[in-house]
Amino acid sequence: MKSFTQLKGIAAPMDRANVDTDMIIPKNFLKSIKRTGFGKNLFDEIRYLDEGIPDQDCSGRPLNQEFPLNFPRYQGAKVLLARENFGCGSSREHAPWALDDYGFRAIIAPSYADIFYNNSFKNGLLPIILSAETVDQLFNEMYATEGYELAIDLEAQTVTTPSGESFQFDIDEFRKHCLLNGLDDIALTLREADAIRAYEERRKQEAPWLFGAVVPE
Amino acid sequence: MVGKTLYDKLWDAHLVKQRDDGSALIYIDRHIIHEVTTPQAFEGLRMAGRKPWRVDSILATPDHNVPTTVKERASGVEGIEDPVSKIQVKTLDDNCDEFGILEFKINDKRQGIVHVIGPETGACLPGMTIVCGDSHTATNGALGALAHGIGTSEVEHVMATQCLVAKKMKNMLIKVEGQLGAGVTSKDVVLAIIAEIGTAGGTGYAVEFGGQVFRDMSMEGRMTVCNMAIEAGARAGMVAVDQTTIDYVQGRTYAPKGEDWDRAVASWKALVSDEDAVFDKVVEIDGSRIQPQVSWGTSPEMVLPVGATVPNPANESDPVKKAGIERALEYMGLKADQKITDIPVDRVFIGSCTNSRIEDIRAAAEVAKGRKVADSVIQAMVVPGSGQVKAEAEAEGLDKILEAAGFEWREPGCSMCLAMNADKLGNGEHCASTSNRNFEGRQGYGGRTHLVSPAMAAAAAVKGHFVDVREL
Numbered sequence: 001m002k003s004f005t006q007l008k009g010i011a012a013p014m015d016r017a018n019v020d021t022d023m024i025i026p027k028n029f030l031k032s033i034k035r036t037g038f039g040k041n042l043f044d045e046i047r048y049l050d051e052g053i054p055d056q057d058c059s060g061r062p063l064n065q066e067f068p069l070n071f072p073r074y075q076g077a078k079v080l081l082a083r084e085n086f087g088c089g090s091s092r093e094h095a096p097w098a099l100d101d102y103g104f105r106a107i108i109a110p111s112y113a114d115i116f117y118n119n120s121f122k123n124g125l126l127p128i129i130l131s132a133e134t135v136d137q138l139f140n141e142m143y144a145t146e147g148y149e150l151a152i153d154l155e156a157q158t159v160t161t162p163s164g165e166s167f168q169f170d171i172d173e174f175r176k177h178c179l180l181n182g183l184d185d186i187a188l189t190l191r192e193a194d195a196i197r198a199y200e201e202r203r204k205q206e207a208p209w210l211f212g213a214v215v216p217e
Numbered sequence: 218m219v220g221k222t223l224y225d226k227l228w229d230a231h232l233v234k235q236r237d238d239g240s241a242l243i244y245i246d247r248h249i250i251h252e253v254t255t256p257q258a259f260e261g262l263r264m265a266g267r268k269p270w271r272v273d274s275i276l277a278t279p280d281h282n283v284p285t286t287v288k289e290r291a292s293g294v295e296g297i298e299d300p301v302s303k304i305q306v307k308t309l310d311d312n313c314d315e316f317g318i319l320e321f322k323i324n325d326k327r328q329g330i331v332h333v334i335g336p337e338t339g340a341c342l343p344g345m346t347i348v349c350g351d352s353h354t355a356t357n358g359a360l361g362a363l364a365h366g367i368g369t370s371e372v373e374h375v376m377a378t379q380c381l382v383a384k385k386m387k388n389m390l391i392k393v394e395g396q397l398g399a400g401v402t403s404k405d406v407v408l409a410i411i412a413e414i415g416t417a418g419g420t421g422y423a424v425e426f427g428g429q430v431f432r433d434m435s436m437e438g439r440m441t442v443c444n445m446a447i448e449a450g451a452r453a454g455m456v457a458v459d460q461t462t463i464d465y466v467q468g469r470t471y472a473p474k475g476e477d478w479d480r481a482v483a484s485w486k487a488l489v490s491d492e493d494a495v496f497d498k499v500v501e502i503d504g505s506r507i508q509p510q511v512s513w514g515t516s517p518e519m520v521l522p523v524g525a526t527v528p529n530p531a532n533e534s535d536p537v538k539k540a541g542i543e544r545a546l547e548y549m550g551l552k553a554d555q556k557i558t559d560i561p562v563d564r565v566f567i568g569s570c571t572n573s574r575i576e577d578i579r580a581a582a583e584v585a586k587g588r589k590v591a592d593s594v595i596q597a598m599v600v601p602g603s604g605q606v607k608a609e610a611e612a613e614g615l616d617k618i619l620e621a622a623g624f625e626w627r628e629p630g631c632s633m634c635l636a637m638n639a640d641k642l643g644n645g646e647h648c649a650s651t652s653n654r655n656f657e658g659r660q661g662y663g664g665r666t667h668l669v670s671p672a673m674a675a676a677a678a679v680k681g682h683f684v685d686v687r688e689l
Contacts, residue, residue, distance in 0.1 A: 018416055020516075020654075022657070022658060023656065026658055028637070031253075031304075031637065032301075033260075034256075035257045035260075045658045046657075051662040051663075083537060085417040085450070089352065089654060090366075091254065091366035091367060093368035093369040093370060115367070115447075118368065122371070172240070174239060185374060186265070186267070189374065189377075189380055195242070196244070196379060199244055206484075207484065209473035209477045210246050210345065213273065
C-alpha cells in the first residue's frame with residue numbers, strides 16, 4: 001500500500017453534503033477490471049456537459065465551466081474540501097481509486113460514510129475529519145485566497161493553513177500506523193494465521209454446518 | 218453482568234483476535250462475490266502469489282452487468298452485447314474456474330442478484346458473518362446474521378485470510394411497534410425510518426430492527442428493511458431470529474440437515490438481544506402511523522408520504538440543507554409545494570436486491586391484475602431477483618398477469634437499479650422504482666428516480682402518475 005506521511009497542496013471544493021459514490025464515479029465506469037485510469041471520470045456527470053463513455057478520450061469533451069474542479073485556480077489540487085457524509089452509497093472502491101488517480105491525496109470533511117472511509121485508507125488516501133465549523137472556515141478561506149494550500153502532517157495529526165493556524169484531527173492508531181508505513185494488511189493478518197486456524201478448529205466443533213457446504217459440483 | 222445485543226453476540230462469536238490498537242480480526246463465514254468488485258481483488262491475489270484461504274466459503278454469481286432480455290440472455294456470456302460488460306462477466310467466470318469457486322453462471326437457474334441468492338439457497342444462514350463487495354449485503358442481516366458490504370481491498374483480504382480487520386461498531390435499536398395499515402409494506406417502513414433518522418443517521422452503528430412490526434413481517438419483508446440499512450448510513454442491519462427465520466431456512470439447499478439442523482436451530486434461538494442489553498441509541502417509531510412513501514429528491518432521506526407535497530426550500534433555515542433541496546428540485550424537475558400525486562411517471566422498474574423476491578412480484582401482480590399500464594408510460598418492467606424467484610412466479614402465473622397488464626417480464630439481474638446493463642432511464646425521465654437509491658444519474662444519465670414499494674410502483678404504472686395504492 002502507498003504510504004502517507006506529509007503533504008502540502010492546493011485545496012479544491014466539493015461544496016455539497018451527502019456526495020454519493022455514484023456522483024464520485026458513475027456506474028458505467030465500474031466495468032473496468034483495472035484499478036487505475038478512473039481519474040478522468042471523477043465526478044463525470046457534473047464535471048462534463050455530455051454523457052461519458054468508458055475508455056473514451058476525455059480531452060475533447062465539453063467541460064461544465066461552473067464546476068470548481070474545472071477552474072484554473074484549482075488545477076493540481078491535492079486536498080479535497082467536502083461536507084457532511086461524503087462518500088455515501090455503494091461500496092465501490094472505484095471512488096477512492098478515482099480520487100487518487102485524479103491526484104487527490106487527502107480529503108477534509110466533517111463526516112464520511114463508513115465504507116468509503118474504510119476504502120480510502122486501503123489506497124493511501126487520507127480522509128480527515130474536522131468539525132463542521134472548522135471545515136466551514138477552511139471553505140471560506142479557500143474561496144477568498146487563490147492558490148490556498150493546506151499542509152497535512154499525519155504523524156502529528158495536524159492540518160495547517162497558509163496563515164499558520166493548525167487544527168488537530170483524530171485517527172485510529174492501527175490505520176495511522178498502516179498508512180505511515182504503507183503496510184500491506186494482508187501480510188499483517190497472515191502473521192496471525194495460527195490464531196485463525198485455532199479459531200476454525202474450535203468452530204468446526206461448535207458449528208460444523210458453517211464449513212464445507214458450498215463447492216462446485 | 219450486563220446483557221448483550223444480537224450484534225454483540227455475533228461479534229463475540231467471530232472474534233479471532235482483539236488487538237491492542239483497538240482493531241480486531243473477525244472471522245468471515247460466507248463471502249459472496251460478483252463481477253464488478255472482484256477482478257482487482259483476484260489480480261491482487263495472483264500478483265502476491267496467494268490463494269483463497271477457504272474456497273468453500275465463497276459463492277459467486279454475475280448480476281450487475283447481465284442483460285435481462287430473453288433475447289440477449291439466450292446465448293449466455295457470448296451474447297452480452299456490451300463488450301466491456303462481457304469482459305467483466307467472463308473475468309469472473311475465469312477467476313472462479315481458476316480458483317475452484319462455486320459460481321452460478323449467467324444462465325444457471327440458480328443465478329440471481331447476490332443478496333437474493335444467498336438466503337434463498339441457504340448459503341447464508343443465521344449466526345453467520347457474511348460479506349460481499351456490495352453495500353446492500355446487510356440484506357442478509359434479516360436472517361439474524363452479521364452482514365455488511367466491503368470494498369475490493371477487503372474482498373482480497375477476506376479471500377486471502379478468511380478474516381476482516383474491523384473495529385466494533387456501536388449498537389442502535391430501531392423499534393417499530395404497532396401494526397401496519399393496509400397497503401403499507403416493509404419498503405414503506407424502511408423509507409419512513411430513513412426519513413426519520415437521515416441518510417447518515419446510522420453511520421458508525423450496527424442497527425437491529427426490533428418491535429412488533431418486524432416480528433409480524435415475512436423474511437422477504439425483513440430483507441427489504443435490512444437491505445436499506447446502508448441508506449440510513451448503517452453498514453449492518455439485522456433482525457433477531459424467531460420461528461419465521463427458522464421456517465424460512467429449513468430445507469434450503471445449503472441449510473444444515475439431520476442432526477446438524479437440530480444443533481443449528483438450538484444455537485440460532487439464542488440470536489436475540491438480551492432483555493437487559495444496552496443500546497447506544499434507540500429510535501422508536503409508531504408503525505400504525507406509517508403511510509405509503511414516495512421519494513421526491515436525490516437522497517433516500519428525501520422521502521414523504523404519498524399524500525404530501527414536495528418541500529419548499531424557503532422553509533429550511535440551514536443553508537447547506539436548503540441548497541440541497543434547491544439542487545434536488547432542479548435535478549428532479551419538480552416545483553416546491555407540488556403534490557406528489559401530480560408527478561408523472563415515464564418508466565416503472567420493479568426489481569433490485571431491495572424488492573425482487575416472490576412476495577414483491579405477488580404484490581405487483583395483485584395491483585396489475587385486470588388493469589393496464591397507462592399509455593403515457595414508456596416502459597414498465599418486472600425483473601425477478603433470481604432464477605428461482607422467476608420460476609416460482611411463473612408457476613403461480615404471475616408473469617402472465619403482469620404481461621397481460623403491459624409489463625415486461627425479464628431475466629434476473631440488478632438491471633435498472635444501477636443501470637450497468639442496457640436497462641436505463643432516458644435523460645429527464647421520471648421512474649417509479651422499487652430499488653434503493655435515488656442519487657443523480659443512478660438509473661441512467663439525467664434520470665429521475667422515485668423510490669416506492671412494489672405495490673406503489675405497479676399503481677403508478679397503471680395511473681401514469683403517483684397514486685396512493687389504497688385508493689386505487
